[in-house]
Each structure stands twice: as structure tokens, then as C-alpha cells.
Amino acid sequence: MNIILAFSIIIGSTSIGYFISSKYKLIYNFYNEILLIFNNIRQNLNFKQDKLIDIFEQEIHLIRNKDLFNLINNYINYLKNKNFEYKFTPNLTLLTQNENNILKQIFNSLGHSNLIGENANLDFINKVLAEPYNKAKEDYLKFNKLYIKLGFFAGCFIVIILI
Amino acid sequence: MLLSILPHELRNLFTKKLKLSSINEIRLRAGQPVICNVSGKLYYLNKNGLSNDYRNSISVKYEDIENFIYSASDASIYAVNHQIKEGFLTLKGGYRIGVCGEVVYNENNEILTIKNIYSVNIRIPHFINGCSKTALEYIIDNKINNTLILSPPGAGKTTFLRDFIFQLSERKYALNVLVIDERYEIANIKDGIPQFDLGYCADIMSGISKNDGFERGIRTMGCDVIFVDEIGDDKDFTAMEYSLTCGVSIVATAHCESLEELKRKPGFFKLLQNKIFNRFIILSNRKGQGTIEGIYDGNYKLLYREV
Numbered sequence: 001m002n003i004i005l006a007f008s009i010i011i012g013s014t015s016i017g018y019f020i021s022s023k024y025k026l027i028y029n030f031y032n033e034i035l036l037i038f039n040n041i042r043q044n045l046n047f048k049q050d051k052l053i054d055i056f057e058q059e060i061h062l063i064r065n066k067d068l069f070n071l072i073n074n075y076i077n078y079l080k081n082k083n084f085e086y087k088f089t090p091n092l093t094l095l096t097q098n099e100n101n102i103l104k105q106i107f108n109s110l111g112h113s114n115l116i117g118e119n120a121n122l123d124f125i126n127k128v129l130a131e132p133y134n135k136a137k138e139d140y141l142k143f144n145k146l147y148i149k150l151g152f153f154a155g156c157f158i159v160i161i162l163i
Numbered sequence: 164m165l166l167s168i169l170p171h172e173l174r175n176l177f178t179k180k181l182k183l184s185s186i187n188e189i190r191l192r193a194g195q196p197v198i199c200n201v202s203g204k205l206y207y208l209n210k211n212g213l214s215n216d217y218r219n220s221i222s223v224k225y226e227d228i229e230n231f232i233y234s235a236s237d238a239s240i241y242a243v244n245h246q247i248k249e250g251f252l253t254l255k256g257g258y259r260i261g262v263c264g265e266v267v268y269n270e271n272n273e274i275l276t277i278k279n280i281y282s283v284n285i286r287i288p289h290f291i292n293g294c295s296k297t298a299l300e301y302i303i304d305n306k307i308n309n310t311l312i313l314s315p316p317g318a319g320k321t322t323f324l325r326d327f328i329f330q331l332s333e334r335k336y337a338l339n340v341l342v343i344d345e346r347y348e349i350a351n352i353k354d355g356i357p358q359f360d361l362g363y364c365a366d367i368m369s370g371i372s373k374n375d376g377f378e379r380g381i382r383t384m385g386c387d388v389i390f391v392d393e394i395g396d397d398k399d400f401t402a403m404e405y406s407l408t409c410g411v412s413i414v415a416t417a418h419c420e421s422l423e424e425l426k427r428k429p430g431f432f433k434l435l436q437n438k439i440f441n442r443f444i445i446l447s448n449r450k451g452q453g454t455i456e457g458i459y460d461g462n463y464k465l466l467y468r469e470v
Contacts, residue, residue, distance in 0.1 A: 051239040082168055082234045085226070112233065114244040114276050 010155035017151020319453030332362030343376035
């Protein structure tokens with residue numbers, strides 16, 4: 001009975017560690033996928049020259065990250081509503097306010113130029129997103145295992161105290 | 164489509180007080196009153212509808228026009244820049260927007276785009292079934308005569324041409340008709356779908372230069388008649404002469420008020436001298452758009468005039 005209780009405590013606290021670390025995984029996946037989307041947009045622009053709404057409607061089916069899916073879905077609805085006097089404003093709880101502001105600027109900068117301008121803009125977007133992507137990757141590698149380990153050791157610590 | 168992208172105030176007005184179909188043109192200029200063209204007459208717009216009084220008239224801001232163009236492009240200027248470079252944009256429903264702003268050239272002196280668009284002219288298209296029927300009997304004898312349709316801007320040339328195409332490609336004649344729609348004005352193809360019914364024997368080449376259109380069309384489509392809008396370039400004339408050697412008839416339009424004016428136009432001189440066209444149709448606004456001022460044969464003899 002005591003062994004089962006000890007295992008439960010260790011598994012429970014490890015799960016808490018995993019839950020905390022999953023935030024870093026989600027952020028990393030978010031930036032990873034958004035960079036892929038912008039890469040696909042560039043390919044489409046330079047070949048098929050589909051409109052933004054069509055490109056994003058094609059891309060949304062490939063998205064696995066829930067937050068990114070919601071973001072792109074909201075952007076598609078924004079494009080469909082055509083109320084361009086109001087700016088598109090992402091509000092992802094996963095990201096900081098600063099990161100949301102960057103996404104706001106990125107999405108509102110799309111589609112205003114010719115092909116040369118759009119390519120230059122996509123280059124710039126890639127550079128802008130590379131920084132949070134690298135940070136998210138670094139955080140993910142650093143904190144993902146750390147929180148799981150911390151959870152595990154915390155569980156062990158509690159078990160030892162209880163014994 | 165047009166209503167959903169107009170500035171708010173205009174959208175409300177056109178939803179509640181005015182019918183778009185009764186209007187020929189809407190002109191938006193940054194900081195200036197909105198002007199509507201109804202059958203050749205100009206009106207201001209105020210909260211109650213059309214008015215002759217400019218006071219209390221509705222005006223639009225530069226930002227409204229900027230948003231309007233962005234909306235018209237479906238938030239994808241790059242996808243329609245080839246049209247903007249030519250000074251226009253097309254919308255679903257056959258609407259055509261003429262744009263005016265600052266032209267940007269690249270180092271090779273080619274137009275890159277038009278920026279800071281501060282005025283637009285929205286042309287509301289009309290399809291009047293049968294408006295060309297009167298002219299048909301003068302144009303068709305054993306074959307389709309090469310015909311030049313002349314009129315000043317806004318007198319219904321394109322509407323006339325559109326119906327002409329429809330009549331020839333429908334059941335009675337069922338001719339293979341090739342439409343060279345360089346400026347998307349005749350068929351107004353949007354996302355692969357013609358916005359006007361041009362009959363079931365009409366093949367449409369959109370966005371192609373007349374020169375390329377004639378060559379490719381004759382070679383690949385095996386057509387009986389080629390329809391082309393707004394000729395006036397030396398290249399157009401050369402391409403037309405080529406098509407005549409292939410036994411294909413041509414129906415074209417040009418901006419011009421009378422035969423005398425046409426004769427004075429540079430470029431047309433050779434065309435008239437070689438008697439390429441043997442029918443001329445002159446349209447005006449005298450009794451409303453599309454009034455037939457005269458149908459002439461190749462020797463400029465009057466065959467018909469609408470009284």
C-alpha cells in the first residue's frame with residue numbers, strides 16, 4: 001500500500017512538472033509551424049499567386065498546434081469580413097503581449113505590396129520570427145526536461161519525508 | 164461583392180436608398196464629393212440619395228480609398244498588381260474599377276505599380292439582352308462582316324459588344340467565337356468564371372495582349388469570329404491584318420464619336436485605306452446609352468440610323 005502511494009506521489013509530481021514544461025513545447029511548436037506556413041506562403045506567392053485567403057485556407061488543414069490554428073482561423077475570418085479599417089489583433093494567452101504585438105504587425109503587413117515587396121516582407125518576417133523561435137527552442141530544450149526532473153525529484157523528496 | 168467593400172456610409176446608402184443597377188459609374192476622389200453617373204448625367208450623393216446640390220454631399224477620405232482597393236484585391240495586392248499596373252481592377256459581378264494615383268517605374272522604365280491611389284471610377288456593368296439585335300441583320304449576310312463599333316466612352320460600346328457575342332454564340336448562329344478580353348472588361352473572368360453569360364460557343368482569353376491573343380487564338384481555337392475591345396495600337400492593327408488572312412472575321416470597338424474623327428486618328432488611316440472593316444456602327448448617348456447613330460458599310464454609306 002505504501003509503495004503504491006509512493007509511486008502515485010512521484011507520478012503525480014512528475015506529471016505536474018510535465019504540465020508546466022508543456023507550455024514551452026507549445027510555444028516552440030507554435031513558432032516552428034508558423035515559420036513553415038510563411039515558407040509555404042512564399043512558395044505559393046512565387047508560383048500560383050493565390051490570394052491570401054485561399055493560401056491560408058489551404059494551410060489551416062495542415063496545422064496541428066491549436067493556438068496557431070485559432071490564430072489562422074481568426075485571420076481568415078478577418079479577411080472574409082473585409083473590415084480593413086480595423087487592424088487584425090491576435091490575442092494569444094500562450095504568448096507575451098510583446099509577441100502578440102509582433103504578430104499583429106506581421107499579419108497586418110501582408111498583401112499590401114507587389115510580388116517583390118511581398119517577398120521582401122516575407123524575408124523580414126522570417127528574420128523577425130527567427131528570434132522568438134530560437135528563444136522558444138532554447139527554452140524548450142532547457143526547461144522541458146528540467147521541469148519534468150524537478151517534478152520527479154520533488155515527488156521523491158515528498159516520499160522520503162513521508163517515510 | 165461591390166457593396167461589401169464600399170466605405171460604410173456609401174454601403175448603407177446603396178443598401179437602403181439606391182439601386183446599384185440604376186447607376187453607370189461611381190467616382191470616389193479623396194476629400195471630394197462622391198459623384199454618380201446615371202445615364203450620362205452626373206449627380207452628387209447625400210444622405211437621401213442622388214442630388215444636384217453639392218452641399219451636404221458625401222465625400223470619402225484617402226484612407227477609405229486605400230481600404231477600398233485593399234478590399235477589392237481580397238487583401239492581396241500582389242495578386243492583382245498586373246491589373247493595377249494597367250490602371251484598373253476587376254471584381255466579381257463584372258464591376259470594373261479604374262484607378263488613378265502615382266505611377267512607379269523601375270530602372271527599365273517599366274511600370275511597377277500605381278501607388279497612393281486617390282481616385283477610383285467604379286463602373287457598374289450592364290447586360291442588356293438583345294440590345295444588338297437591330298444591328299445584327301446589317302452585319303450578317305453570308306458571313307460576319309468585319310465590324311468596327313465606335314462610340315465615346317460611356318456610350319455602351321462594351322455592353323453592345325457583349326450582347327453581340329451572346330447573340331452569335333447562342334443557338335441561332337452558334338458560331339465559334341473567340342473573345343480577346345485584354346482588360347477583363349468583356350467577360351470579366353473572376354476565379355476562372357466569366358461574370359457575364361456570353362453564350363455557349365464563346366471561348367475567352369483573358370489578360371492577354373491583343374497581339375498574342377489573335378495569334379494564339381487562331382492557331383489553337385479554330386474560331387469563326389474574334390471579338391476584341393478598344394483597339395488603337397499599331398500592334399493591334401498588324402495582328403488584325405494577320406487574322407484576316409486566316410479567314411477569321413473580326414468585331415472590334417474603338418473610342419471615337421464619328422467616322423470623320425476616325426479618319427483623322429493616327430493608325431486607323433491604313434486600316435481604313437485597306438478596307439479591313441466593311442461595317443461601322445456608331446453609338447451615342449443621344450437617346451440613352453447604346454443609341455445607334457448609324458450603321459455604315461465599307462464605303463461609308465449609311466445603312467441604318469435610330470430615329
